[in-house]
Amino acid sequence: xxxxxxxxxxxxxxxxxxxxxxxxxxxxxxxxxxxxxxxxxxxxxxxxxxxxxxxxxxxxxxxxxxxxxxxxxxxxxxxxxxxxxxxxxxxxxxxxxxxxxxxxxxxxxxxxxxxxxxxxxxxxxxxxxxxxxxxxxxxxxxxxxxxxxxxxxxxxxxxxxxxxxxxxxxxxxxxxxxxxxxxxxxxxxxxxxxxxxxxxxxxxxxxxxxxxxxxxxxxxxxxxxxxxxxxxxxxxxxxxxxxxxxxxxxxxxxxxxxxxxxxxxxxxxxxxxxxxxxxxxxxxxxxxxxxxxxxxxxxxxxxxxxxxxxxxxxxxxxxxxxxxxxxxxxxxxxxxxxxxxxxxxxxxxxxxxxxxxxxxxxxxxxxxxxxxxxxxxxxxxxxxxxxxxxxxxxxxxxxxxxxxxxx
Amino acid sequence: xxxxxxxxxxxxxxxxxxxxxxxxxxxxxxxxxxxxxxxxxxxxxxxxxxxxxxxxxxxxxxxxxxxxxxxxxxxxxxxxxxxxxxxxxxxxxxxxxxxxxxxxxxxxxxxxxxxxxxxxxxxxxxxxxxxxxxxxxxxxxxxxxxxxxxxxxxxxxxxxxxxxxxxxxxxxxxxxxxxxxxxxxxxxxxxxxxxxxxxxxxxxxxxxxxxxxxxxxxxxxxxxxxxxxxxxxxxxxxxxxxxxxxxxxxxxxxxxxxxxxxxxxxxxxxxxxxxxxxxxxxxxxxxxxxxxxxxxxxxxxxxxxxxxxxxxxxxxxxxxxxxxxxxxxxxxxxxxxxxxxxxxxxxxxxxxxxxxxxxxxxxxxxxxxxxxxxxxxxxxxxxxxxxxxxxxxxxxxxxxxxxxxxx
Numbered sequence: 040x041x042x043x044x045x046x047x048x049x050x051x052x053x054x055x056x057x058x059x060x061x062x063x064x065x066x067x068x069x070x071x072x073x074x075x076x077x078x079x080x081x082x083x084x085x086x087x088x089x090x091x092x093x094x095x096x097x098x099x100x101x102x103x104x105x106x107x108x109x110x111x112x113x114x115x116x117x118x119x120x121x122x123x124x125x126x127x128x129x130x131x132x133x134x135x136x137x138x139x140x141x142x143x144x145x146x147x148x149x150x151x152x153x154x155x156x157x158x159x160x161x162x163x164x165x166x167x168x169x170x171x172x173x174x175x176x177x178x179x180x181x182x183x184x185x186x187x188x189x190x191x192x193x194x195x196x197x198x199x200x201x202x203x204x205x206x207x208x209x210x211x212x213x214x215x216x217x218x219x220x221x222x223x224x225x226x227x228x229x230x231x232x233x234x235x236x237x238x239x240x241x242x243x244x245x246x247x248x249x250x251x252x253x254x255x256x257x258x259x260x261x262x263x264x265x266x267x268x269x270x271x272x273x274x275x276x277x278x279x280x281x282x283x284x285x286x287x288x289x290x291x292x293x294x295x296x297x298x299x300x301x302x303x304x305x306x307x308x309x310x311x312x313x314x315x316x317x318x319x320x321x322x323x324x325x326x327x328x329x330x331x332x333x334x335x336x337x338x339x340x341x342x343x344x345x346x347x348x349x350x351x352x353x354x355x356x357x358x359x360x361x362x363x364x365x366x367x368x369x370x371x372x373x374x375x376x377x378x379x380x381x382x383x384x385x386x387x388x389x390x391x392x393x394x395x396x397x398x399x400x401x402x403x404x405x406x407x408x409x410x411x412x413x414x415x416x417x418x419x420x421x422x423x424x425x426x427x428x429x430x431x432x433x434x435x436x437x438x439x440x441x442x443x444x445x446x
Numbered sequence: 447x448x449x450x451x452x453x454x455x456x457x458x459x460x461x462x463x464x465x466x467x468x469x470x471x472x473x474x475x476x477x478x479x480x481x482x483x484x485x486x487x488x489x490x491x492x493x494x495x496x497x498x499x500x501x502x503x504x505x506x507x508x509x510x511x512x513x514x515x516x517x518x519x520x521x522x523x524x525x526x527x528x529x530x531x532x533x534x535x536x537x538x539x540x541x542x543x544x545x546x547x548x549x550x551x552x553x554x555x556x557x558x559x560x561x562x563x564x565x566x567x568x569x570x571x572x573x574x575x576x577x578x579x580x581x582x583x584x585x586x587x588x589x590x591x592x593x594x595x596x597x598x599x600x601x602x603x604x605x606x607x608x609x610x611x612x613x614x615x616x617x618x619x620x621x622x623x624x625x626x627x628x629x630x631x632x633x634x635x636x637x638x639x640x641x642x643x644x645x646x647x648x649x650x651x652x653x654x655x656x657x658x659x660x661x662x663x664x665x666x667x668x669x670x671x672x673x674x675x676x677x678x679x680x681x682x683x684x685x686x687x688x689x690x691x692x693x694x695x696x697x698x699x700x701x702x703x704x705x706x707x708x709x710x711x712x713x714x715x716x717x718x719x720x721x722x723x724x725x726x727x728x729x730x731x732x733x734x735x736x737x738x739x740x741x742x743x744x745x746x747x748x749x750x751x752x753x754x755x756x757x758x759x760x761x762x763x764x765x766x767x768x769x770x771x772x773x774x775x776x777x778x779x780x781x782x783x784x785x786x787x788x789x790x791x792x793x794x795x796x797x798x799x800x801x802x803x804x805x806x807x808x809x810x811x812x813x814x815x816x817x818x819x820x821x822x823x824x825x826x827x828x829x830x831x832x833x834x835x836x837x838x839x840x841x842x843x844x845x846x847x848x849x850x851x852x853x
Contacts, residue, residue: 055499055502055503058503059503089522092462092522092526093525093526093529095462096462096465096466096526096529096530096532096533097529097530097532097533100529100532101528101529101532103539104525104526104528104529104532104540105525107521107524107525107528107540107542108521108522108525108526108529110521111518111521111522111525114514114515114517114518114521115496115499115515115518117514118500118511118512118514118515118518119499119500119503119511119515121508121511121514122500122503122504122507122508122511122515123503123504125503125504125507125508125511126503126504132510133511133514135514135591137544137589138589138590159589182544182545182566183545184542
C-alpha cells in the first residue's frame with residue numbers, strides 16, 4: 040500500500056462544489072488502495088477577507104494575532120473537506136497544524152518548521168481514515184499558532200511527505216503543471232514533464248507562481264519528489280525531482296518574466312570600503328529583499344550603485360536610503376518601477392556554452408535594450424523596460440526552441 | 447486590584463465598528479485599575495454562515511468536524527478584538543479554548559467543561575495583558591476541539607470567573623438586562639435589578655433568551671455572581687445572585703412565553719405498568735427533550751398520554767412514535783404545533799399562596815383556555831393556543847403588577 044500526500048490550493052477549494060470535487064479525487068486515491076493525507080489551503084478569498092478585517096482593526100496588526108486569525112481559514116476548509124469525504128461514505132478526520140504536531144520557530148507570519156510528530160497522523164491512517172490537514176500553520180513552543188508564510192500549504196505538504204516517508208507528494212493547483220513559460224503570454228508554451236529542484240527553485244523565484252521556492256528547497260533537502268497537477272482534470276502534470284544526467288541535454292528549461300520589479304540607483308556614492316556594506320545592511324535591517332546589484336567602475340573617488348527590489352518594497356527602500364544618504368555620502372537617489380526581469384533557466388547551461396550570447400542576440404534582434412544582467416550557474420536574468428517584457432519572453436522562448444511545434 | 451471577566455455576545459461584535467466599541471469598553475475597565483479577561487462569541491452571522499457551508503457538504507455533518515469548523519468563528523473574533531485593543535495602545539493577547547486549557551468531555555457539539563488550567567491566563571495577566579478568550583470551545587483528552595453547545599460562550603465566561611476567582615462576571619448583550627417580560631410584547635416590562643439563580647434558570651428554560659440555563663447552573667454551582675448588561679450603553683443591568691431572604695417579598699419575578707412548543711397526544715395506550723416508561727425511553731434514546739407530560743385517568747384498560755416537545759423535534763418525535771405504536775398498543779397519535787407555554791416565575795411563590803388561582807383567573811377573564819398545566823416550587827406554566835400567547839403575557843404581567851407605573 041502506498042502513502043500519498045496531496046495538497047489542494049485555495050482555487051481548488053474556492054466553493055462548495057470544488058470542495059466536493061476535491062473530496063472525490065481524494066476518495067478515488069483511497070479506493071485505488073492508497074493511504075491518503077490531504078493538505079488544504081483556505082477557501083478562495085478567505086485569506087484576503089481576513090486580512091481586510093484585520094486592517095479595519097488597526098493599520099499594523101500584531102503578527103501573533105494575524106497568525107491566530109489567518110489560521111482559521113485552513114481549519115475551516117479542512118473541516119469542510121472532511122465532511123465532504125464523509126458524504127462519499129469514507130472515513131476522514133481533519134487536524135489543525137497544532138493537532139498534527141507541526142512545531143515551528145517563533146517567527147510569526149513566516150515561521151519555519153522545526154519538527155513534526157507523526158503519531159497522530161500515523162494512527163489515524165492505521166484506523167483507515169483519510170487524514171486532512173489544515174495547511175500553512177503550526178504551533179510554537181508556547182502553543183501559540185504560527186503560519187508559514189507564502190506558499191505555506193505547499194511547505195506543509197512537502198514536510199509531511201518527508202516525515203511520513205510518503206511515496207508521492209502531489210501538489211494540486213489550477214494549471215496543468217509547470218510550463219516552459221506563461222501560456223497566457225506565449226501560446227506555444229509547453230508543459231515540462233520533468234524538472235530538477237534547482238531549475239524549479241530558479242523559476243519559482245523568477246516569477247513562475249505555481250510553487251513557492253521555500254517548499255521546493257524543503258523538497259530538495261529531504262529528497263521529496265513533487266508532482267504538480269491540476270485538480271480540474273487528469274493531465275499528467277510535472278514531476279519535480281533530483282537532477283538527472285539526461286536533464287543536461289535540455290539547455291533551457293523555461294523562460295520567465297517578473298514584472299514586480301523596481302530599480303534603484305544611488306549616484307556618486309563615496310568609493311570607500313564598507314559603504315556598500317553599510318547601505319545593504321540598512322536595507323536588510325528593514326527586511327527589504329535585494330535582488331540584482333550592480334556597482335559601476337569608480338570615477339574620481341565616486342561610484343554608482345544600482346539594485347532591484349520588489350515593487351511593494353520600493354517606497355520603504357527609498358525612505359531608508361533618504362535617511363541614510365548623508366551617512367553614505369550619496370548625491371542622488373533615482374528609482375524606476377517600469378522595469379521587468381526576463382530570465383532563462385536550465386541545468387544544461389552548466390555544460391553548454393553560448394547561452395548568454397543567444398539570449399542577448401534574441402533581445403537585440405527585437406531592439407530590446409538590456410539595463411542590468413545577472414547570472415548563476417543555471418540561469419541568466421536581464422532587466423529590461425517593462426513594456427518589452429512579453430515580447431522578450433516570446434522571442435527568447437522561440438529562440439531556444441521551447442515551444443510546441445504547431446506545424 | 448479587581449479581576450473582571452467580561453463576555454461579549456455575537457451581536458456585540460457583529461461588525462468592525464462594534465468590535466472597536468467592545469475594545470473601548472475593555473480598555474476602560476483595564477484603565478480603571480482592573481485585570482480583565484474578555485470572552486468573545488463569533489461575529490454576528492458567522493455561526494449561521496458556517497452551518498450553511500457545512501450543510502452544503504452533507505446533510506448530516508459529523509459532530510467532531512462541526513466543532514472543528516464552528517470553533518473558527520470565536521478564534522477569529524478573539525484575534526480581531528485583540529488587534530482592536532492594540533490599536534488603543536493596550537497590551538492584549540488572544541487564546542483559543544485549547545490554549546487557555548479548557549478541557550472538556552468527548553461529547554462534541556455540547557461538551558461539558560471538566561477542568562481549566564489557569565496558568566496561561568494568570569501569567570498573561572501578570573505581564574499586564576488584557577486576556578481575550580475565544581468562547582464556546584474547549585479541547586478533549588485527544589486534543590480534539592469541542593464546543594459547549596448553546597450559550598457556550600456564557601459558560602466559558604462563568605467557568606473562567608469561577609476558576610480565576612474573579613470579582614465580577616459581566617455578560618454583555620444587546621438588551622439592558624433581564625426584564626419582567628419581553629418588552630416587545632409588553633411595553634410596561636420592567637428591568638429586574640436582582641434575580642436569584644433559580645428564578646433565572648426557570649426563566650431561561652421557559653423562553654427568556656438572554657442567557658442559556660447551562661451557564662446559570664454553572665454560576666449557581668460555583669457561586670459566581672453574574673452581571674447582565676448591554677454593550678451599547680451604561681445602564682445598570684441585572685445581577686444574578688444567590689437567593690436572598692428579601693427576594694421572597696416579590697411573589698412573581700417575571701412572565702415568559704415560549705412559542706417554540708408542540709403538543710403530542712397518544713390515544714388509548716394500554717394501561718399497563720411500564721408502557722409510559724417504554725415510550726419516553728424511546729424518545730430519550732432519540733435525544734428528544736420532553737417538557738410537560740400529562741396522563742389522563744385510565745378508562746377500560748386504556749389511557750391517553752400528552753406531552754410537549756420543541757417544534758424542531760416534532761417530526762422526529764412522530765417518527766419514533768409511529769415505529770413504536772404497535773409495541774405500546776397506541777391507537778392514535780395526534781400533534782398540535784400551534785401552542786405556546788406561558789409561565790410565571792418567582793421564589794416568592796414558596797411562601798405565598800393563591801398564585802395559581804390568580805394566574806388562571808387572569809387567563810379566564812380574557813377567555814383563554816388552558817390546555818395543560820405544570821408547576822414547580824417557583825414556577826407555574828400553562829399551555830394555551832399560540833394565538834393568545836401575547837395577550838396572555840400582557841394580562842398576566844398586569845395581574846401581578848410587574849409593570850412600570852406609567853401614570
